[in-house]
Amino acid sequence: MIKVHGMALATCTSRVLLCLAEKGIDYELVPVDVAAGEHKQQPYLSLNPFGQIPAFEDEDVKLFESRAISKYLASKHKDTGTDLLRSGCLKESAIVETWMEVEAHQFNAPMRTLIHQLILNPLGGSIPNEKIIETELEKLGKVFDVYEQKLSVTKYLAGDFLLHG
Template sequence: MAIKVHGIALSTCTARVLLCLHEKGLDYELLPVDLASGAHKQHPYLSLNPFGQVPALQDGEVSLFESRAINRYLARKHKDIGTDLLRSSSLSESALVDTWMEVEAQRFYCPIGTVIHQIFVNPLRGIAPDEQVIEAEMNKLGKVLDVYEERLSKSKYLAGESYSLADLHHIPILVYFMRTAKADAITSRPHVSAWWDDISSRPTTVEVTANMML
């Protein structure tokens, strides 16, 4: 039975799960959720994700939500096929993956997500982007990216010399960010830029993000 993913290709969180599935070479079915009609805020979808957000995953009797947790589940269950996204064969390497996944979730995603919301989402709602908010969040993001630049000057990927969930989790939001006038926050940092060129050009990334066209 194929894995079922409830969500939409444009969603960064849905795309995060699809990237993991592609890296693992797993069969899945993407079941569109009609966000425009508010289907994600109503039953039966709320039985899959009580917070009314996408994505949700069904794998046989297992039902999960929260994209990062879903990816950990998939990487653990299928650790012996596809890319070893958790570096599960090495305790020290897997600890680094955990560390940088936390960095992405706790330090990177909030400022960049706010910038993307201001630039892309607000205009769709008839609200002008707040330049003061954008500037403040870009300052926060810049400090995080300075740490990334230092880290990536010493290793090819965030958690070491192998691609992992720590890198993959950054991709969907960066796809949108790199289409903005703020993309020089990435391109102006040589090691961060090289890292982005690497992870964004992976065949799985190209395949999944081709459907993320606004």
Template sequence: MAIKVYGSDFSIGTYRVLLCLAEKDIDFELITVHLASGEHKKPHMLARNPFGQIPAFEDGDIKLFESRAIAQYISRAYVDKGTCLINMDPKKAAVEAVWMEAEAHQFDRATTALMWELCMKRFLFGQSGDEDVVNAEEKKLVCVLDVYEARLSESKYLGGDSFSLADLFHTPMIKFLMGTQMKCVFDTRPHVSAWVADILSRLACVKVFGMPVY
């Protein structure tokens, strides 16, 4: 039975799952959920994600939601396929886990409003972002990236010397922000800039962001 991903091109979480599947070279069926019509709140989607959000995921008899949990499942269930995205050494795995948590609790919080103001408002409504909000959120991002710059001066990737879920979880948000004025915030930090160039040039990233998700 084919893996099914229920998602949308307006969803950072959907892209996290697609990137993980691409890194693992796993075939899947993408089922588009139409957010504008409120499909994600309909009974058939609430049965897959009771919070009425996307993505949702099915692999045979296992049904999951929350993109980071889905990616961790894929990485463990298909550990022998494609790119190894999790470390089996407990100490190295713990370091990766720290930076996965940093993405969820530091980076994501610093960038979600920027994504809305600089990308989604323009794309969905043809509106410019609120400058006051953008300036306030940019300050938060600066603080986070200062920490990342220090970390990446010590290792090539956030979790260590090899690409992992700690890096992958950041990729969709970074991809979108690179098309905004926030690009300079990343570019002015040499280690962060090199890391961004590396993760965005990965074959999985090129494949996912080159494929239509409509």
């Protein structure tokens, strides 16, 4: 049984859970009490030495980093449901990889900062920093402009081919 160690509402854990759901793969979510610091102690550190969520187990495969876990799942189960990585076509695979990199390097950083400022800071009793919010919204707006332009000509960021498989 696949085990995902983390919190369902955490962005990186939900990235893995979404991939599992897309593929229809059964799994067990093993809750990690981040508030109590479980992710910074053994035995959790044996799964993710950086003390972050999620961590992942599939028989003898133990992984951390949500994007690596998702790629592993998409590759291992490429014949189940949609081939998310388009592994059968080098051109399509390269296009998918490009947009995955855009998410990782252009979208993720401003979005993560905004979540921290707008949600986590207030939950922790801190006041959001309006200057940081303004800066990150500007960055995110530029990403959305690129997304909108691309989506005006294709169904998905990586093209129209996901309709066929």
